[in-house]
Amino acid sequence: MAPIVDGLEERYDNQIVVKRINANEGDGPGIMQAYRIPGHPTTLIFDRNGNEVQRFIGPQPTEAVEDILLMVLENN
Secondary structure, three states: OHHHHHHHHHHOOOOOOOOOOOOOOOOHHHHHHHOOOOOOOEEEEEOOOOOEEEEEEOOOOHHHHHHHHHHHHHOO
């Protein structure tokens, strides 16, 4: 997922915030538990208010992730 997320982060540079969490380090285990993330890669998309609007588990095509990002950007 890293190349996909990197590309979207670059494309929507000033419109989205990307946070990467290492499941095995620092706050990673606690964050995985708090958001009930079963494994990785998992991509969560939140709206401006912090509400989860989509969860992708496993690798996803760029288009699927971008479609959700565009929907969130249009509604905020």
